[in-house]
Amino acid sequence: MIMHVCALLVVAAPAALVLNTGLSLLLGYRLSERSLALTTQSIVSLSAIAATILLAMMLMTDQVQYTLDLGRWVDLPVEHFHFSFTFLFDRLSIPFVILSLLLCGVISAFANRYLHRDEGYTRFFLFFVIFLLGMVVTSVAGTIETMFLGWELVGLSSALLVAFFHNRINPVANGLRVWTIYRFADGAFLFAALVLHHLTGGGDLNLMMGPKPWPENACIIEPSQALVVGLLLLVAAAGKSALVPFSGWLPRAMEGPTPSSAIFYGALSVHLGAYLLLRVGPMLEQSPALQWTIILLGGITALYAGLVGRVQTDVKSALAFASLLQVSIIVMEIGFGLRYLALIHIIGHASMRSLQMLRAPSLLRDHRRLEDNIGYSARIKQTSEPAFELTPLRTWRYRFAMERGYLDTILDEWIATPFLNIFRWFDGLERRLVKLLSVRDRRRAAMVASKTDEMESS
């Protein structure tokens, strides 16, 4: 009973928070900064405490998995279709959900001061609590459909938080780019979910990954099927975790306020792709080709992030690429089947990177304090002599890194622009056809033009 209540609180508390914040905005009763921050922090704490109690009870009773079944949201028994609200608390989801709640708690406390009296304070907290709900639902989802629900919420809130300073064009354009990549990644996820649904007859992760608890579970589908589904899920994970070729959105996400940057490319959102791969780990191991693809993708992204990160000139971008480097190593670990190592790596990296992100705005102050304490200037002495000889390869590498591997240019010029141009051509064609048929409008336009000419000449 206690476990049931705790598990319920972990999920229901953030959902209630979203409803409360959303309805307050919709119905027009304005929550004060104080009450909003207090409610958010209390609910996050409540949820985190519930998750910790659940973990403690599971450890005490030697239970490695607890399933919270809230019944079937949609049930069409004749068609064998159901949409269950099942949440899975196991050795993977509990550490990740506790991490999410702790970091969200810290970041909400930080944001309360950072955005004090900002006109978008309430808006920030609305997006923030939607993000929190998305993270919690994705972490503890027991079915692939529930996981998709959380996944979508994280995507939307991330894009809107990147575009938080919405009176400027740059944040908005970057928010749209993040959203575009997320939408296509979500499409791959949805399709993978449906294929899995077909192959296993349901969306339950327990059904797909076998009855044993994580990480001992084993997938029940064939290697060839695992390869197809796994590749789709890899696309979804690559989009969310900014792996190559989708890495371009990560530095662009820095347009958002610091607290949101901390949760995206510092801590949680960027690890969500890796978490998805960890969750379906047994399926990945069904197909060696898939495993090697994951390792290769992780390796390429690591090389890319390492190279590009070295030439960044602002702290947030440097931290973003450092984050990406670690995430790609985590992806490689998952490819090698080192699931516990990957989980520990996620937790450690997310915590450390959040701290760095939150301290980023006061980096110079921290540096000066360090210099004051050690008693001398720690700056590197500038010399007029070049540190190394400039070879063509070095120049190319430098340009490649400065242009962030030309990834955005490739996606824009090879995919987005041709696609848009095709449909702009169709649009022009449709307009011309309608104009051709609209005789009366043409006559009227001609009459207006002749009148204008007459007036101008007179």
Place this chain on the structure above:
Amino acid sequence: MNTQLHLPWLELSIACPVVAAILCWRLKNENAARSIALISCLFTLVLTLGEWFDFKSLGAFSARDRSSIVFLVFGTEYFVIDELTAPLLSKVALLFGLTIAATMQSKAGRFSVVRTLLAEAIILAVLSCSSPMLLCLLLALSTILPWHEMRLRGHDTSVFSICMSLHLGLMVVGTMLLWLGHDRPLLSNIAASLLVLSAMFRAGIFPGHFWIVDLFEKCTFGTAILYVAPMTGAYFIMRLVFPVVPIWALHGIAVLSLLTALYAAAMALVQIEARRFFAYLFISQSSLVLAGLELANPIGMTGALCIWLEIGLSLGGLALTLRAAEARIGRISLEQYHGLFDQMPHLGSLFLFTGLASIGFPGGLSFVGMELLVEGTVEVYPLVGTIIVLATAINGVALLRAYFRIFTGSRHVATVSIAARPAERVVTITVSLLILAVGIWPSGAIRSRYHATESLLEHREGARTVTSTKEEAINVTQP
């Protein structure tokens, strides 16, 4: 079909807007006319809700009015309510009421209350009509009002006239051939093909989609929304085309509808005018509904019926938001950023919420509906299902692009407040709460749509069995 409702709900709900239109006809005072229209819409909504609950209490597949005047005069049941139309009637009544309520006083001169009330009566009659001939007549009548408005505004009506003439002509010929050739398979097949073509024009399936974009450009936004949002084309398909057309033809239209959905989604992405963007978004989403309906499998059809129910409300809400923004700053170009959010946060939030709900985002009925639709499509055509996923992904990008262009990117400076008026706030809250309520507890709506699907499939099976028996009989008699 002897099941009778406890009151003549259907006829009352159709008569109510007609009476209100007559009352408003000669009124010079626009405010008084608007008040009468609002009261009428409220009554109509109550009546449609009454007929829905009454019908539910009967537990039948379809029912007709008690003490029906039409039945007494003509001796035939022309108006019936069934599982398919019961919620649609209330949705239409609500949409008309919300549109009139959200109309700004400054736009009262352009947006005719009388025409709107007549349109409401005709669309309610279309959705209640069971007779093919009367349905043809009502569909023809419904085209006159927007056509008349375009003429009054001095616009060219050629595109609308061509498409609607093709639709009506094919529909009339098809229905007559179907009636004449009930024992001649060749004639029946020709009739079915003509009806399919007619449906393509009415429902806006490529290449019959031109009129929708043209209508949005040339009519008032309110009239255009109210003409397309009830999706009478889909109803026409379910009533006249679905029962008689062979499965291969239905699947053919389903694939064409899916391609239209993808094409329209991509077109929505490149539009530089808000109205055209909305028109293509609507075409894309309604094509998905049609694709699901024509799959003729229970899961896909249930999903399509759910989306049909949802997009009327969510795309209606989205259109009302755009209309409210247009009423303040004129026609909206998507080439520049307008930055309206700070001035009208309520409308900005509703734009985003309703738009996301319409494309199957969590929080609306379409979320589950879309999943059912994809599942149903994958069952029939495994690879074609990817088109739905692609179309919704592109629609999502187009929607957020439009949101950013209209509500963000700069700061709109206005000398007077352009925030949402109380009536608009009521509309936004009503739409949002309804979408949320059905989205959070979708099981009731899905069960009801599943029952409707089962009944439609049974009806189709019955009709097809009769046709194939006749075909066999003719084959036997013709050596």
